[in-house]
Amino acid sequence: MIGQSLGLLRAMRANTAEKWLEQRIKKYGPISKLSLFGKPAVFIYGQAANKFVFTSDSSTLSNQQTQSLRTILGEQNLLELSGEDHKRVRGALVSFLKPESLKQYVGKMDEEVKKHLEMHWQGKQQVKVLPLMKTLTFNIICSLLFGVEQGARKDKFVACFQEMVEGMWSIPINLPFTRYNRSLRARTRVQNMVKDLIREKRLELEQKGASTHQDLITCMLSIHNENNEQVITEKEIVDNVILVMVAGHDTSSVLITFIMRLLANEPTIYAAVLQEQEEIAKSKPSGEFLTWEDLAKMKYTWRVAMETLRMHPPVFGGFRKALKDIEYGGYLIPKGWQNHQSLIQGRFENQASVPPYCFIAFGGGPRICPGYEFARIETLVTIHYLITHLTWKLCADNSFSRDPMPVPTQGLPIQLVPKKTF
Known part of the structure; x- marks a missing residue:
């Protein structure tokens, strides 16, 4: 049942996962059989493998996560759906x-970012970036996507959510002392809170208020077909709200943290990002929110973000389930199985120069991340206010491990020097 799971998890936490993969590829080649998180699996690697996965139709491969991830996110989340169900639920999220x-939420996100920086950064000489970025991204998700503002309800949400995500990549052994069991119990509490929100939003819609x-919840509740029947079930709303919480919280907070780490280590890149953001700040009256048009001018900053995502x-990887026998690279995958280190500033200046299926930070094909634009807005607005109002330098060791996402071992402590108030 455990197979290679512990070896991979140990490598990720020691920040040697890439070496673990390279050794496996050297020993077995880019296609090999293994057992991960309780299931037999086939490991495929490289540009050709990415193309194969993202261009295979839904009758060949389906998106299936590990048992722990699937159970905690819920079986009706977008990652688990296929065919018409996937199209229907994805359409609701994308709407x-x-x-x-x-576009209409840029000002609201601007407000949330400034409120957070005033509360947690202004007047501080030293902060830990990752915990604060997790707080910020969760506040944005609660406010913009679920209509939950700061207060006791949000605080309870945070506590249950954090306990839930701790066991998502654990080995699925459901015993009282395991991370997996604690995560499952926290998932039940999160689910109940989301159901309460759904009942409140439904009542508001019925009263036309x-x-x-x-x-997001109100939007999904309001979608009806030609017979005036609700298109998205309550179970689908619950599971996909939890999915959006996980995806929007962890990935964005990690991205912004590592952008700040990169800017502290690369003075030339820092200067170029600062110049771009100061030009935008100077063009705006004091106190005016950023706009969609301002974000469109942040081209260099977003290229830095994409290079950060690449590095x-x-x-770390993805899972699919073979729905029929597949031949790939001269191997049979049976049905039911399942100079890149260099920082280059201009790598994403010409998108056409990036080989297809090499940069897949947001996935690809029909399953490309529906929250791409949300993440872009969140990242650019946050970096804009950080770099135009503060300078920073790293305090100490800035190494990181994976659990499963890249995490600075000390939370990325930095020293702050204010330039102006928020």
């Missing part, structure tokens, strides 16, 4: 997360 809809796009991807 809220598409650029045309998100809510805009259909005021938050430190939040998600």
